[in-house]
Amino acid sequence: MRSIIFFDIDGTIVTEDERAIIPDSTREAIKETRRAGNLTFINSGRTAFNISPRVKELGFDGYICGCGTYIEYDGKVLLKRTVPKDECLRIAQLLRECKVTPVYEHSDGYYFDDKATMTDGLRYFMEVFVDSGIDVSGRVEDEDFGFDKFVIWQNEDSDMELFRREISKSYSIIDRGGGFFENVPLGFSKETGIETILKLLDIPMERAYAIGDSMNDLPMLQAVPNSIAMGGAEKIYPYVSYITTPIEEDGIAKALKHFGLI
Secondary structure (H helix, E strand, O other), X not given: OOOEEEEOOEOOOEOOOOOOOOOHHHXXXXXXXXXXXXXXXXXXXXXXXXXXXXXXXXOOOEEEEOOOOEEEEOOEEEEEOOOOHHHHHHHHHHHHHHOOEEEEEEOOEEEEOOOOOOOHHHHHHHHHHHHOOOOOOOEOOOOOOOOOEEEEEOOOOOOHHHHHHHHOXXXXXXXXXOOEXXXXXXXXXXXXXXXXXXXXXOOOHHHEEEEEOOHHHHHHHOOOOEEEEOOOOHHHHHHOOEEOOOHHHOHHHHHHHHOOOO
């Protein structure tokens, strides 16, 4: 019986630094497991437009993006959930009141708020986006402004009590560390994306595998019985069934071999 493997991107398939290396062993392991009849899916916090061609060319059967707010299989979009316009505008005003620095993530692009404080994190993100050819001209004031999810950086004068109290009513707040938070509409996660795909393809849970490296991967790692942490991702070690080697030490290939997937 075929198995299905869900992969995070940053720090799992691609090194999470300016080099953005995809090891040759990872490329070959993904090809080999697909040749064996297994399915491979990206399961990422990135929204759909920000899955780079370098990742797509590895060959995946489908994509779960934006923490479950977008699902694609065999080239067909199965789910595309954008927050209603009036809610997007309400959140944008609230975040200004909270004095946090947001990036609004849509399946078709990013939106920024020039009234927010420019943080080192945002500056780095925008530099990476520009280097990657990603359009950074979208603004909250644009007529087509909208988002599927959003991230924020905390500032010295941020009202985090107000932020947590109001945002938690409708969003899961994921603490990524260093004052950086990922915010996903309630009812959507990397786990719900997995559940949708397993039901669609009639694949039993025991044949599902997930590989990640950070705390925002916990929903998918805890959703499957065969969960894998990349070497070096100590924070998630207590939550997984197997710990592989770091990404540049053939971590993906060794994990798939351990479970007999290649």
